[in-house]
Amino acid sequence: MKLYELVGRDRINGYSPFVWRSRLALEHKGLDYELVSLRFTEIKEKLSFANSKTVPVLEDKAKAVSDSWEIACYLEDTYPDRPPLFTDRSSAKLFDLQVAMPLLAPLFRTIVSDIYDILDEENQQYFRQTREPRIGCTIEEARDNFEQPFKIFKDNLWPYSQYFKSADFIGGATPVYQDYVLYGMFLWARMTSPKRLLDDGDPLLSWIERMDRLFGGLGGRMKYIG
């Protein structure tokens, strides 16, 4: 199996929160995979075979699956004898949406200039052209005004901080796909931004430590790549 991922200037460390979901799902299922690293400017050409303009793409035998949610469903349906990713697929789908706008969107605005900094020059140009219209300001303006989206992001973390006061994983005693969705977001931020997102004592920090130790400490080895 091949998992196509997104890298920055270093060409080594994939940081996309959506690719992390798929990579952690593959680990959860105990499946072997090879990573194929792409920069933004290479995606269009290299993923045309899958008819996809975004990572992740999973190539399994003759099949190409794009979109992290589709990949999770594909893995669950194709490898039902492996540990289940979902206890409840509809809750997992809703969770995906509950993370998208309330958390990923303000976090993107918070760290967009940091992501810019880990890219090579050609990809910085591409990133600026495609992302500035989305955020409605320049990278430099976003750099100076990260406090407002950061506050929204932190406010929207409240349910999770509360939840982890008394639970080990969103799946209860063991992680499920929702854990990988939320953790993938924190890995993305850790790898691309020097900003510290959580305050000491936040129960989310203990959960992140537990997630860091999964799969031989895979996530725990991921550091800031800038």
Added chain:
Amino acid sequence: MKLYELVGRDRINGYSPFVWRSRLALEHKGLDYELVSLRFTEIKEKLSFANSKTVPVLEDKAKAVSDSWEIACYLEDTYPDRPPLFTDRSSAKLFDLQVAMPLLAPLFRTIVSDIYDILDEENQQYFRQTREPRIGCTIEEARDNFEQPFKIFKDNLWPYSQYFKSADFIGGATPVYQDYVLYGMFLWARMTSPKRLLDDGDPLLSWIERMDRLFGGLGGRMKYIG
């Protein structure tokens, strides 16, 4: 079984979003229950037997259970032969928190003056004394400035509107506890406030219609009580 609920001036129609969760859970399990109606000012005395200052309280044989989450867990554990409320208890617990601060809190600020209007004079006084410190302004100021919390509430509904574009219930093909948590909030608002929360065409409206038809149309019969 007795379920203690909260009523306004009319002494008939229980409107608490937390009581609705428990009532719908009882209906889901197909269990018989009797409703006991209380006004705010009667709660302290009438629920002292359960050592509770809030509704809902469920009395089952010699046992008294307070707090809607505890009641749901009690029903699931005590009546396992009845239809399950949870497919995944930890997701349901997290969902409770995801609704609390992002939705219930701004909706309360939006309709607090409308709730005041459906109470009798003695309870209006009690409500003002206890709720004004919580919202940090007077009932009258909240009445004039409901647009800002209303916008926050509507923005935070985004994941649900998206989700119901392609799903019947949060439980998938049939409702689960999370459906009752979200629906209880909409019943609360419908019964206490003349404000219209959703725009035409919002997929949440179709889901509410499906919820309205459950249990012989129980929720569908609930109208504005002011």
